Amino acid sequence: MTSLPRRNPDLRRKLIIQQAEKLLKDEGLEELGIDPKALADRHDILVEAKPDTAPGVSGMLMHVNTSFGIKYATHIDNEGFQRFSISHELGHYFLEGHPEHLFSGGAMVHTSQAGFASADPFEREADYFASGLLMPSGPFERALKREQEGLGAILSLGGQCKCSLTATAIRYADLTADAAAVIISQGAQVEFAFLSEAMKGLGGIVWPRKGSSLPARSLTAKLNTDAARVRAADRDEGDVDLSDWLSGSSVMGAEEVIGLGTYGKTLTVLTTRNIRDATYGDDDDDEEDLVESWTPRFKR
Ligand SMILES: [Zn+2]
Structure with missing residues (x-):
């Protein structure tokens, strides 16, 4: 992502979210409740559950020869968290400069800590991408207009986006x-x-x-x-x-x-x-x- 400014983290966050939103547009996905597995499937990325991940690991992106695969952790039995984890790996796949960085020197597996648990800028960027992918601003704002303000809106939007309450609350404050x-x-x-x-x-x-x-x-x-x-x-x-x-x-x-x-x-x-x-x-x-x-x- 050399083309994006690193010195202004908020601008960078906005630009990454916009890249996720552009991908959705290109794919014709304009409704909330995006299915990240289906999106991976369209790009021939195999997605599998991995029940035996180490603590703190949310998922992995694998790159073998020319193929990519995603494994996601299931130790947290929460659909929102798992969808966010898969979307984080998609961020590594789609964001400019990520595959080159993660698989440099012949590495074949990148292990992730999704959910803003990591200080690593590549991990954060993948999280921003996941937020934009699962909660794109246009449809999110339109849905928000139909809600009362406050927790009720967050609960409703979280359900529509199938996202965790925490992730939805942050996006709500944003929008x-x-x-x-x-x-x-x-x-x-x-x-x-x-x-x-x-x-x-x-x-x-x-x-x-x-x-x-x-x-x-x-x-x-x-x-x-x-x-x-x-x-x-x-x-x-x-x-x-x-x-x-x-x-x-x-x-x-x-x-x-x-x-x-x-x-x-x-x-x-x-x-x-x-x-x-x-x-x-x-x-x-x-x-x-x-x-x-x-x-x-x-x-x-
Ligand atoms: Zn990662």
């Missing part, structure tokens, strides 16, 4: 016109957060960073103290002052939270109707920093 923040947390700490453009318009906010503490009185902090509720995908919702989460001025909104099951983490969605007319900021340094510090894992 919604509403003021929204999505936060993944575990115990008393934030794992990562993503803010929509409209939410970024809120003045004086501080982004919740990895390792920062959850607001002590939040519904999220309360849910996280009960592992059984997290495992059972229990939900809660209520009013919230956004400044409890984001600092800045006091703005009332809604906090919705859901346990992410055996994954052991929770998803929080903050929304507000009170800053609807906020200026839509252009890409700024905050966003770039956030992409840099972005380490979610898409296991559910």
Whole structure:
């Protein structure tokens, strides 16, 4: 991918997502619920389940002579994660420069950690590609317009795209016109957060960073103290002052939270109707920093 700028990670992410979307257009795949196996099949790439992968391995891309094959891990029994894993390997196949890099020096197998678990730029790029392939912006935004804002929209879109809630929530923050923040947390700490453009318009906010503490009185902090509720995908919702989460001025909104099951983490969605007319900021340094510090894992 020498033709893409490496110094601007957010621009690079956008360009990679666009490459996935262009592939979908070229293939005539304009609906949500893309089947990455069928796409692989069209390109004569054999896809097989591999139940005995090492911990942390999401899948593999193999290159033998002129043939390519994908194996995907099944230790996480979640269709969304497996589809994301296959799409990640397709990213390695389709993205310019990836096969050359991964199979240089006669290597025949590349082992992947899909789901933003790796700091390796090639792994990240394959993850971005997977996001764009499974959640292309046009159809995703059209589907979003038919939904209410917040967790309900994410649950519905996750079902339509057959993607994990975490992956869908990140894409939702990327593409919604509403003021929204999505936060993944575990115990008393934030794992990562993503803010929509409209939410970024809120003045004086501080982004919740990895390792920062959850607001002590939040519904999220309360849910996280009960592992059984997290495992059972229990939900809660209520009013919230956004400044409890984001600092800045006091703005009332809604906090919705859901346990992410055996994954052991929770998803929080903050929304507000009170800053609807906020200026839509252009890409700024905050966003770039956030992409840099972005380490979610898409296991559910
Ligand atoms: Zn990989």
